[in-house]
Amino acid sequence: MQRRDTPDPSADLVLRGGTVHTLDEDDTTGTAIAIRHGRVLRVGSDAEVTASIGRRTRVIELDGRAVIPGINDSHLHATWLGAMWPETVFGAAGAAVSGSTGDAGGDSAPAAPESADSDPHDTSRSAPLVTTRAERRAAILRAGELIASLGITSYTEPGIGPGEDAGATGCFAQDVFDAYVELEAERLLTARVNVLALFGVLDGPSTLHEVTAGLRSLERETTRPAWLRVAGVKLFADGIPPMHQAWTRHRYPDGTSGGLLVAGLDADERADNLRRMILEANRLGYQVGIHATGDRTIDTAVSAVEDAMRDSRMELRHYIIHGDLVTPGALSRMAALGMGLNVQPGIAVATASWLAAVLGDEVAASAWPIAAATRAGVSVSLSSDAPILAPDWRQGIADAAAWLGAPASGHEAEVDRMRAMLRGYTVAPARQDGADPWKGTLEPRKVADFCVLETDPLHVPAAELPAVGVDLTVVDGELVYERLPTYSR
Ligand SMILES: [Zn+2]
Secondary structure (H helix, E strand, C coil): CCCCCCCCCCCCEEEECCEEECCCCCCCEECEEEEECCEEEEEECHHHHHCCCCCCCEEEECCCCEEEECEEECCCCHHHHHHHCCCCHHHHHCCCCCCCCCCCCHHHCCCCCHHHHCCCCCHHHCCCCCCCHHHHHHHHHHHHHHHHCCCEEEEEEEEECHHHCCCCCCCCCHHHHHHHHHHHHCCCCCCEEEEEECCCCCCCCECHHHHHHHHHHCCCCCCCCCCEEEEEEEEECCCCHHHCCCCCCCCCCCCCCCCCCECCCCHHHHHHHHHHHHHHHHHCCCEEEEEECCHHHHHHHHHHHHHHHHCCCCCCCCEEEECCCCCHHHHHHHHHHCCEEEECHHHHHHHHHHHHHHHCHHHHHCCCCHHHHHHHCCEEEECCCCCCCCCCHHHHHHHHHHHHCCCCCHHHHHHHHHHHHHHHCCHHHHHHCCCCCCCCCCCCCCECCEEEECCCHHHCCHHHHHHCCEEEEEECCEEEEECCCCCEC
16 A cells, blocks of 8 residues: 555554455455544555554554455345344255245245145244334344344345235334334444335235335435445345246246246236336336346346336446346346346255256256356355345355365465455445445445454365354444454553
8 A cells, every 4th residue: 555645644443463355456455454434544554554543543453363344245134034043044944945934936936845835944834023113123133243243244134115014024024124214313233234125025926016106105215324225126036946936948847937926917927017117116216136046037137127227327236136047148138237146155055956856957057157147247246145044154155165166276266266255245245235435345435344354264265264253343433243352452
């Protein structure tokens, strides 16, 4: 980093004596970082940053530890997570094939395998997890505490709204959003939250009317959008392949090919209704996060975004969530449109065999093409979909590495890949949030959202990353988690 001629005003917080990975475009690193007024003041050598230390500066000695930008888990159902933890859907339901709430499909989709209907841990068939205002607040705060301890400083709540007001869990209803507004006003959130509104049922059907009417009456303004922001809308386009619900050109063993969850009289009308939902959201300036797993679903969604953006200059960062069967053709169209892909590596690892069981080994081997997407120029965000999985990005990276297989050659390739995967949890989701100008990397003037890891992640094999402890989490320049007492003065 370059020296300045005039001394900086003193920092509020300095961390020095370690490795600071900015994850900026040039892979800049330093040994120290200075923070002032919740922003990164500078990253550089200890000597450079020590110049920013004044009488009131808190100094934390890293002792060789590493600083990385705060983790952005860009698909995390925090309220549901807080209500369930330490249970997770995969943890609790074991190998049972289960959609997010288990009630996937409704009457618009093919029948689910029997195993899903007999899943004893299916949350949709037991009492709601949260029912009162106090419980909603507690669930959000509990998730907040958990994710702060994992270094997470931003997340997207993918689906909260009136579509789930009568929902089985209580975790996605409109009053959950009200709880977020309250907690933000009380300054009790410890991570920045993006919300996707939901006008249909989670993992279930939606109608064109409820989505367009909902979008037109959506209250989008929040007091401090850097902390709580209504980004756009979540659309459930189709279900998941193991339950024969992904709409695909392939055939399931029973001869079916799935279909869209969006209501309509036939396949064409369903596709047209999905297209119109996307057009309307785009016209109103809302981002669309499309839950889409089947190749036909993804192609339909991408075509709709293409139509929507033909006469729109807005960069709304529409994206595909899951994207199991996305094709190379769709990936290059997505890249051209600036569409992102939001993938959960842990789901790929955990369910590839279920996919193989219904569509064959070849389809499973080419599913969730993280590497091809990146090569095609698609911004790939990695996420947990917690509480489907635990919200542990370290495990997510280990799973992504396992899914990708051994890197081309040697240590340098491994380092590059680790850096790319870290960007999948920081830079790419900041772009998804439309927040790349002010978060996602540790460049001067960007928000001071970061975490301290006990070991430099670039020098740890991906499989061993889950054992690397998170020592400290800082959001907006404030400590929100501290594992051990740090050397401080
Ligand atoms: Zn989800």
